[in-house]
Amino acid sequence: MAVVRRADPVDLPFPRAAEGARGATRGRLRRWLPIGIGLAMAAVMVVVAAAAPLIAPLSPSAQFSDAVLKGPGAVERHLLGTDEFGRDILSRIIWGARVSLEVGLASVIFGFVLGVPLGILAGVRGGRVETLVMRCADMLMAFPTLLLALIIVTALGGSLVNEILAIGVALTPNFVRLARSLALTIRGQDYILAARALGGGQLRIMARHVFPNALYALVVVATLYIATAIRTEAGLSFLGLGIPPPTPSWGNILSEGRQYIKCCPWITTFSGLAIMVAVLAFNLVGDALRDLLDPRLKGE
Amino acid sequence: MFQYVLRRLIVAVPMLLGAMSIVFLAMRILPGDPCVAMMGDQATTEALADCTKNLGLNRPLAVQYVDYLWRSIRFDFGSSFRQGYPVSEYIARMFPHTFVLVMASAIVAALVGIPIGIVSALKRRNPLVDYPLRIIALLGLSMPVFWLGILLLIAFSLHLNLFPLIGGGDLDGVLAMIRSGEVFSQPRDFLAGVGDVLHHLTLPALALGFTLAATVSRLSRSAMLEVISQDYIRTARAKGQRERLVVYKHALRNMMVPLLTIIGIFVAIALTGTVLTETVFTRPGLGKMLVDAIGARDYPLAQGAITVFTMIIIVVNLIVDMLYAVVDPRITYR
Numbered sequence: 001m002a003v004v005r006r007a008d009p010v011d012l013p014f015p016r017a018a019e020g021a022r023g024a025t026r027g028r029l030r031r032w033l034p035i036g037i038g039l040a041m042a043a044v045m046v047v048v049a050a051a052a053p054l055i056a057p058l059s060p061s062a063q064f065s066d067a068v069l070k071g072p073g074a075v076e077r078h079l080l081g082t083d084e085f086g087r088d089i090l091s092r093i094i095w096g097a098r099v100s101l102e103v104g105l106a107s108v109i110f111g112f113v114l115g116v117p118l119g120i121l122a123g124v125r126g127g128r129v130e131t132l133v134m135r136c137a138d139m140l141m142a143f144p145t146l147l148l149a150l151i152i153v154t155a156l157g158g159s160l161v162n163e164i165l166a167i168g169v170a171l172t173p174n175f176v177r178l179a180r181s182l183a184l185t186i187r188g189q190d191y192i193l194a195a196r197a198l199g200g201g202q203l204r205i206m207a208r209h210v211f212p213n214a215l216y217a218l219v220v221v222a223t224l225y226i227a228t229a230i231r232t233e234a235g236l237s238f239l240g241l242g243i244p245p246p247t248p249s250w251g252n253i254l255s256e257g258r259q260y261i262k263c264c265p266w267i268t269t270f271s272g273l274a275i276m277v278a279v280l281a282f283n284l285v286g287d288a289l290r291d292l293l294d295p296r297l298k299g300e
Numbered sequence: 301m302f303q304y305v306l307r308r309l310i311v312a313v314p315m316l317l318g319a320m321s322i323v324f325l326a327m328r329i330l331p332g333d334p335c336v337a338m339m340g341d342q343a344t345t346e347a348l349a350d351c352t353k354n355l356g357l358n359r360p361l362a363v364q365y366v367d368y369l370w371r372s373i374r375f376d377f378g379s380s381f382r383q384g385y386p387v388s389e390y391i392a393r394m395f396p397h398t399f400v401l402v403m404a405s406a407i408v409a410a411l412v413g414i415p416i417g418i419v420s421a422l423k424r425r426n427p428l429v430d431y432p433l434r435i436i437a438l439l440g441l442s443m444p445v446f447w448l449g450i451l452l453l454i455a456f457s458l459h460l461n462l463f464p465l466i467g468g469g470d471l472d473g474v475l476a477m478i479r480s481g482e483v484f485s486q487p488r489d490f491l492a493g494v495g496d497v498l499h500h501l502t503l504p505a506l507a508l509g510f511t512l513a514a515t516v517s518r519l520s521r522s523a524m525l526e527v528i529s530q531d532y533i534r535t536a537r538a539k540g541q542r543e544r545l546v547v548y549k550h551a552l553r554n555m556m557v558p559l560l561t562i563i564g565i566f567v568a569i570a571l572t573g574t575v576l577t578e579t580v581f582t583r584p585g586l587g588k589m590l591v592d593a594i595g596a597r598d599y600p601l602a603q604g605a606i607t608v609f610t611m612i613i614i615v616v617n618l619i620v621d622m623l624y625a626v627v628d629p630r631i632t633y634r
Binding site for chain 1: 314315316318319322323325326327329427438439441442443444446447450451453454458568569571572575576579580590591594595602606609610613614
């Protein structure tokens with residue numbers, strides 16, 4: 001006997017009215033809650049980084065010989081404990097937020113500014129320009145982000161600017177590829193044809209029509225790349241190739257604390273936690289924004 | 301098919317060449333003189349000049365470049381500045397360590413990531429299932445492998461004393477036993493060796509595997525979403541087929557093609573991950589070798605390691621492209 005089954009709810013096009021209203025509220029909550037949480041976390045980080053001199057309880061480089069390798073709360077003034085030089089971990093983590101955010105934001109802006117125009121140019125112009133740009137991007141894409149950043153930062157030496165440059169260059173091919181694929185879709189639209197018919201030059205079309213229409217998707221992806229950049233920076237600093245000590249960065253605090261994991265695991269634990277929270281914040285925002293854009297998830 | 305393979309190979313060659321050129325140039329603008337790094341600040345000018353000549357660094361850049369390319373084609377990356385013996389030999393010794401780490405973490409990542417991705421795509425309307433799974437995936441994606449590694453070391457090596465703190469086990473011994481055939485004459489020793497290797501491998505593989513699982517789960521979620529929005533899934537459901545059969549018979553098989561792309565991306569991420577993982581766990585391998593070589597300004601060794609990394613990534617992507625045709629008969633190559 002054939003069993004008649006009701007179709008899965010996935011395929012029901014018209015939900016009942018009451019369910020629909022409740023579902024819509026739930027849907028909105030589901031969409032905006034992660035963005036809200038992510039944005040709040042990112043905002044806290046930005047405030048902490050910007051106000052580091054005001055909110056850090058102590059100087060990040062001040063050494064307290066009476067409080068070497070003390071655990072969290074063991075000495076009242078050191079809430080998260082101290083490192084091998086008696087420096088306050090909390091203050092170093094707060095100051096370290098500056099480095100991570102600076103590198104995260106600046107390298108993504110660098111990659112965006114370099115990659116997006118090239119990608120749009122390749123997508124709109126096509127032909128040899130496209131081949132040349134895309135082959136170069138492919139060549140750089142053969143290197144994973146950390147590996148390419150590692151090569152560049154090794155060549156240039158570890159400093160804030162060099163790290164930004166290294167991670168920025170490593171991220172560029174991703175922006176080139178995305179901008180090109182967006183430009184390829186956009187250039188076939190009627191409004192581009194209209195702009196051409198009105199006598200708009202190629203540069204004007206790229207700047208006034210293609211770029212603004214690709215911007216939303218590009219910004220969403222850029223948010224995710226901030227997370228990648230922060231993680232890459234931490235990785236470089238961990239390997240000893242980032243900003244040299246004593247300037248605190250989360251990666252180098254963690255790297256220095258590695259020698260003391262047996263006696264003093266708080267150094268690595270708290271600095272690693274800071275990296276994770278920062279990366280998580282931008283991943284949450286980027287992820288949620290991307291879901292909003294995903295046509296396959298429309299109407300959910 | 302043959303023509304396609306040939307064309308892909310022809311495209312891969314300039315890519316590899318370009319990547320190698322980037323490596324060569326980057327290594328040549330490194331700050332600091334490798335001879336000074338090797339001999340120290342106290343070395344005399346004559347000694348430094350001698351060293352520069354011996355290493356061939358006094359030759360014009362173009363000559364060094366052509367020499368590097370020609371040698372690399374034959375897997376001859378010169379000799380390590382520091383240790384003195386051939387880089388290719390060093391790489392051959394380190395490669396198995398990295399290979400087992402990548403394979404073991406791939407198994408962890410696949411076992412954790414693929415089911416999470418599939419379930420989170422299918423149950424995406426059920427917040428009790430979808431939310432926890434997505435949070436796990438996001439945590440994995442946001443957790444740096446070196447931090448997770450340290451946490452595992454603190455918990456399982458230092459406190460519980462279950463796993464070793466450093467090293468990679470006697471993999472060389474195990475491989476030597478396989479080569480010499482002792483694996484059959486002394487199976488007990490062989491198994492003990494394998495056990496030792498696995499003992500050393502567990503924590504690094506878990507650390508790298510878990511962070512990779514996040515990427516795998518997102519890609520498989522995406523692949524599953526793509527597949528279940530297809531018409532044939534709707535048809536299968538419309539004819540009243542059980543949901544379980546829809547998933548197993550129709551969705552899973554068709555998910556294979558987009559999943560294959562994961563392998564390419566996976567290898568690239570995993571290889572980068574080995575650089576950090578091997579450093580955290582002080583395990584021998586290509587990644588740690590690269591970091592040490594950069595620290596010691598050992599050009600040939602660093603160059604060789606990066607070239608091999610790049611070669612692996614390009615070749616794996618080439619193989620993945622070809623596998624598409626095998627898995628999905630709808631794809632034809634012209």
